[in-house]
Amino acid sequence: MLAPGLYHILFISTALFFIGVYGFFTRRNLITILMSVELILNSVNLNFIAFNKYLWPDKLDGLFFTIFIIAIAAAEAAVAIAIIINLYRSHHSIDVENAEEMKY
């Protein structure tokens, strides 16, 4: 049994990324869209860790970035949920199709 290499991890992170992108474009529910964004962020995290481990194993920059992104993602989730709550209060729905007043 082979240990998983760089390519396996990259494959998974790419798959995660495109699942996220797909979710982002096709879902109408804002919570789901937020989850898709989290998927995209985590696929990037995976990439950082994989490259850090396989290319520069004696450095920690990739890990720091990952921790940093997790913190950002937490903050971003808080902000996004606040927006969603406000949207719900004014529109009584969290469907993005209903929030399209900001157009020409």
Add this chain to the structure above:
Amino acid sequence: MNTFLLQIRLLQVLPGNAGWMIALIPLLPLAAFVLLGLFGRKYFKQSAGIIATILLLASTLLALYTAYGYFFEYGKMDGVYQKLVPLKYTWLQFSEGVSIDMGILLDPISAMMLVVVTFISLMVHIYSLGYMKGDERFATYYAFLGLFTFSMLGLVIASNIFQIYIFWELVGVSSFLLIGYYYDKPSAVAACKKAFIVTRFADLGFLIGILILSFYSGTLDFNTLIQRLTSPESSELTAALSSSFLGISALTWGMLLVFIGGAGKSAMFPLHIWLPDAMEGPTPVSALIHAATMVVAGVFLVARLFPVFALSAPDALNIVGYVGAFSALIAAVIACTQTDIKRVLAFSTMSQIGFMMFALGVSKYGGEEGLGYTASMFHLFTHAMFKALLFLGAGAVIHYVHSNDMKDMGGLRKLLPITHITFLIACLAIAGVPPFAGFFSKEEILLAAYNHNPAIYWVALITSGLTAFYMFRLYFSIFWNKAPARLENLSRPFGRAEGKAHGGQHGEGGVAMMLPLILLAIGAAAAGFIPFGNFVSSDGKVLPSEFHLQFSIAPVALGLSGIFFAMAMYKKQNVLPDKIAASLSGLYKAAYHKFYIDELYLFVTKKILFNLIGRPAAWFDKNVVDGLVNATGTGTQTISEKIKSMQSGKVQQYGIYFLAAVIGLAVLFVYGWK
């Protein structure tokens, strides 16, 4: 003498803070302007006149003190009046030697002008206390008077040619404000615009003249400029004389252009068209503008640069002489036919300014030959007295009759006794009857013309006869002629007349209006006895005033016969004037219409300039320039109309644009990046 030496001498001769004392003379009216202009309408509605008058009185006393000190104490050195610069502040330095300074140049003419301007302005201030009483914008009126006086005083003491230009423009602006004082009257609005545009147009010549002169002389300072452009060995003069354009030397061009500016302000032909219309202002303003200040600014400018004119640009000086003589004659002819008393006075002013101009024009520099210069300044001095008196007298008449038209007047001598006597004195003075002021100054002018230019002399002689005729035509029409019209008949709407605040029967006007008349009458009667040559001459040396009895016979006889003709025609109401007018129909009509010069200007501007330049330019502007601007507008509109659906408000659609762009950039970086 160079400036350094001058400064040292100054320290010796001038009392300690004389500079600041002289600076106060223009600054006090400025203070009146600022105070009344800012706070007058709110706080000094009633007291504005008193405040301004007191400030100007102080200014007048300072001016008299300064003139006394200059002429009798410290001005003279080795028998020659010096050009002193008691105060100089460098305002804008361009390069070594070229700078715009704010300073004071004290020489005989500026000392004299200080007295004339402040005195006449004071008279006008006092007179207006009565004349403008009850006017809605009383404080504003006095603020404008203050600004005008300030600008004129700044002009006469300017030590720098650019300083004179700055004050020159200020005079233009404040005269614009004063002429257009009755801004609800369309004719006044038109008149003030006309005055401003015509003089401004002339000032363009002045500005170019300044640039030429300063380019060649390398300085803007009057003393240095005159010194460099008159001493034959100076390199600046050689350069200015040797470079030429159209066969005329650069210096002559410069002086001519400066003269154009002066001609515009002094209403010389053909730039005189603004002057008669400027009568739309309140009458005291006409007295101020036409007697002592704005219109003599041009004469003053030529006198200020007189050494350069006389020594280095005699051709330009000849032109000054001919333009002056022609203007004097043409204005006198027109004045004989006008019926609006203020217009008669306006043309008489133009005629008298013409006298001053050609007196300068025929003069030479220095000694006996410089008689014309002294005569011109003398006439400026006496003219200020009697012309201010005439205007203020006319104001009193207008105040009484509520009309400007001679036809509404007549037989007023019993009703307006003081005005009558003072007006008579002024008429005698301007007609050149001895021993009134105008006689002496006009004799000197005629003598100077006789000695140097016979052609101008004959024109001047005829003009002085005409002067006597039209002034006494005015006098007899106002005070004699028909029986006094009953005021009830004149109570038609005031129309063009001024003085709205009162109605019905009233007397001659209070002390405020009579006092200036009396003071000026004393001046007009006695000013001629001043030995003017002792104070003002072209080179600063004493020029003894001589009196030639034989010489003065011809002008006096001509003047008296002019008066006699006027008496025959206008003392009693008769048909003689109409008959004579009919027999001279063509000439009379032409003169009545001011020789159609206004119409000529209108033709040139409206028909030629508007059609050939104005309209094509307007077409180009409307179609090409505006077309381009509009095209950008409509283009932007069409494109944005087309692409606005991209902004759908759908977040996910924006996400797709974003993704597409990222992918596009990724492709570009991966494959396109070398």
